[in-house]
Amino acid sequence: MKFMANDGKVFDTSKECEAHEATLVSLVGLSQADLDDAFSNPAGALAGLIEKTGRELAKKRIESGVRKRAPNGSRADKLAPPTAAELEQQVEDCDEVMDAP
Numbered sequence: 398m399k400f401m402a403n404d405g406k407v408f409d410t411s412k413e414c415e416a417h418e419a420t421l422v423s424l425v426g427l428s429q430a431d432l433d434d435a436f437s438n439p440a441g442a443l444a445g446l447i448e449k450t451g452r453e454l455a456k457k458r459i460e461s462g463v464r465k466r467a468p469n470g471s472r473a474d475k476l477a478p479p480t481a482a483e484l485e486q487q488v489e490d491c492d493e494v495m496d497a498p
Contacts, residue, residue, distance in 0.1 A: 403443055418446060 399407050400414035404426065408414040424446065435444040458466065
């Protein structure tokens with residue numbers, strides 16, 4: 398008897414299959430449809446795996462000494478360091494102000 402993991406990989410034993418499904422490896426290559434299915438069936442195996450992976454990542458982050466997650470979305474853009482072009486523009490703006498009568 399063979400056992401198929403949620404990512405389609407086949408194993409000889411259920412123990413090997415379960416171990417594989419409990420790792421991040423099985424999340425690689427998920428399609429948008431897979432993610433949509435996980436959200437539409439939050440009690441399903443894939444949703445559980447995503448949740449478990451998230452908890453494991455949070456635990457590793459905290460163990461590493463980082464208490465807060467990195468900002469995301471527009472907040473991340475606001476907190477990101479300026480680019481070289483932005484720094485050059487700031488210097489030019491300061492120079493203009495300093496040269497003004």
